[in-house]
Amino acid sequence: FVGRVPLRPDDPLPPTEDLVLSRILWLDGVEAHNVNTRNRFIYIHGTRHEDKIGEPDSHGCIRMRNADVIELFDLVDVDTPVTIRK
Known part of the structure; x- marks a missing residue:
């Protein structure tokens, strides 16, 4: 994610951009000194x-499949701890 650009429905989509088209989960990390996600x-x-x-x-x-991230978005509440591993 590098920035927010508003688009109208009739705007052409850049083919190389990784656009967020469904849901986004904002994460707060647990690292010290405000070095968080x-x-x-x-x-x-x-x-x-x-x-x-x-x-x-x-x-x-x-990145997730759109259907999967919509399901995840609906399943987790605000402040739900999330652990991300390799």
Whole structure:
């Protein structure tokens, strides 16, 4: 995730961009001195490039299939601890 750009429904989508088209889960890390994922814009989000799931193709985010991230978004409450492992 590198920034927010508003798009209108009729705007063409750049084919190489990893656009967030469904849900985004903002994460606050537990590291000291405010070195956390929210300030570094590292999120869990859906992608329009679902065929690249599992390949390094973002700026540090965790990309999921859109249907999966929508399900996850609906399952977790605010302040739910999330552990991310390799």
